[in-house]
Amino acid sequence: MGGFTDLTAERFALLLGLSLFFGFAFEGFYSELPCRPGGVRTFPLLALAGGCLYLLEPRYGSVFAVGLLILGFWIYAWARRKSAAEDAEAVAGFFIVPACNLLAFALGPIALTQPLWLSVTVAVAAVLLLGSQRTLHAWAERVTNSEVMTAGEFLILVGIMLPLLAGLKPIPYTSVTPFGVGLAVVAVSGISYASYLLQRFVFGARGTFLAAILGGLYSSTATTVVLARRARQEGMTPELQAGIVAATAMMYVRILVVCGIFNVGLARMLAVPLLSLAVVSAVLAVLRARTGTRTTQPGEPTNPLQIWAALGFAALFVAISLLTGLAQTHLGRAGVFGLAALVGVTDVDPFVASLAQSGAAGVGLPTAAAAILIAASSNNLLKGAYTIAFSGRRESWTPAGMLGVTALIGVVIALR
Numbered sequence: 001m002g003g004f005t006d007l008t009a010e011r012f013a014l015l016l017g018l019s020l021f022f023g024f025a026f027e028g029f030y031s032e033l034p035c036r037p038g039g040v041r042t043f044p045l046l047a048l049a050g051g052c053l054y055l056l057e058p059r060y061g062s063v064f065a066v067g068l069l070i071l072g073f074w075i076y077a078w079a080r081r082k083s084a085a086e087d088a089e090a091v092a093g094f095f096i097v098p099a100c101n102l103l104a105f106a107l108g109p110i111a112l113t114q115p116l117w118l119s120v121t122v123a124v125a126a127v128l129l130l131g132s133q134r135t136l137h138a139w140a141e142r143v144t145n146s147e148v149m150t151a152g153e154f155l156i157l158v159g160i161m162l163p164l165l166a167g168l169k170p171i172p173y174t175s176v177t178p179f180g181v182g183l184a185v186v187a188v189s190g191i192s193y194a195s196y197l198l199q200r201f202v203f204g205a206r207g208t209f210l211a212a213i214l215g216g217l218y219s220s221t222a223t224t225v226v227l228a229r230r231a232r233q234e235g236m237t238p239e240l241q242a243g244i245v246a247a248t249a250m251m252y253v254r255i256l257v258v259c260g261i262f263n264v265g266l267a268r269m270l271a272v273p274l275l276s277l278a279v280v281s282a283v284l285a286v287l288r289a290r291t292g293t294r295t296t297q298p299g300e301p302t303n304p305l306q307i308w309a310a311l312g313f314a315a316l317f318v319a320i321s322l323l324t325g326l327a328q329t330h331l332g333r334a335g336v337f338g339l340a341a342l343v344g345v346t347d348v349d350p351f352v353a354s355l356a357q358s359g360a361a362g363v364g365l366p367t368a369a370a371a372i373l374i375a376a377s378s379n380n381l382l383k384g385a386y387t388i389a390f391s392g393r394r395e396s397w398t399p400a401g402m403l404g405v406t407a408l409i410g411v412v413i414a415l416r
Helices: 002-029 042-056 062-083 096-113 116-131 133-142 145-165 178-203 208-218 220-234 238-262 264-289 307-343 348-363 365-391 394-415
Strands: none
Touching: 002 042, 002 096, 002 116, 042 062, 042 096, 062 096, 096 116, 145 178, 178 208, 178 238, 178 307, 178 348, 208 220, 208 238, 220 238, 220 365, 220 394, 238 264, 238 348, 238 365, 238 394, 264 348, 264 365, 264 394, 307 348, 307 365, 348 365, 365 394
16 A cells, blocks of 8 residues: 555645746746736646546546536637637637646646656656747748658558568579568668758758768769759859769768678678768768859758659569579579679669578678678769760769779678
8 A cells, every 4th residue: 555655645735847848838938928828827727637637537537527528618619719819919829728628637647547658758758849839830930831742752662562561472493582672672762762851851951061961861873963053054063073972972871871781790791891881971072062162052852752663662672583583593693793883773672672582592791791882883984874864064073983993892892
């Protein structure tokens, strides 16, 4: 009996502290109004009332439900009176007031019965949402309908596609399962989408160099093409040259992350080579960037996440898994390396994900690691060609040469 009393006392102390914290934030939100609809006194009283009513009948919570209905009618009467007011201050945050009061009442049973982390999370989340009004509204103004649709597409991939694919048998003539393919799509798409969101909503227009770094996280090839086309209009400045090389530095980081998601052993084997290549590329980019002036017009990033692109990635993933098995069976190690060089001029991500997820088991970790390095080097040569072709500038040979150097280093490491 004493243990239960002590636990209840601790819970009530927690409830009082969280409700006071919530009340202070609420009053701060309405600090400019002469009459605040709730706050540092009201919220603790509501929370204590909700907790006590729940303890009176905890099995079904009927007493708490009655109290919630009374509070609901009370808020309804207040809302009707405020909705008839004509001044803007009287109706400011109209829906926030009843929502916060109801949440304060519900915080009682939550703090008394649920784990500590849940109670704290609810209170902190409510305070953060109250305090970030301007930030959230600013983000809402920047979010277009296409952004909302894109977020919906990503949720479809994670919340619908993956559960539907779970438990299905492996794809014929390959060792991969449909769930494995879907997991690879979500992993690579998630990295790309996160990088895009950082560039779009967090960092914004902070210069070409930073935009190139973030762009390299979701597609170093696409970033290279964008910068090369921009160089055709503006000239191949040192900053654009550095951005092209910096995007490739991030490609090595992205490859290592993808390998780490699906195959820790392969990631460990590739950690030193990939990070070394990333450092070499980053040093070359920084040295080149320091020779030029900084610009702040990187352009709007292109959203990399699309359902059709994800389906194309899945198809390419399955095809590469099949080709890797055939190459290993009929051509051996040299066949896998030849396939790596070929896929590098298309999209290196499906090849990396395929080897990391299941291909490494068939060809062995050393062969898989070397093949990934060769594919990345082949992709570098492709980006160097794109840089020259799309920019049409003599200065484009400088970043193309840097990409060629990192490509050569990658091949040497792979074949050593």
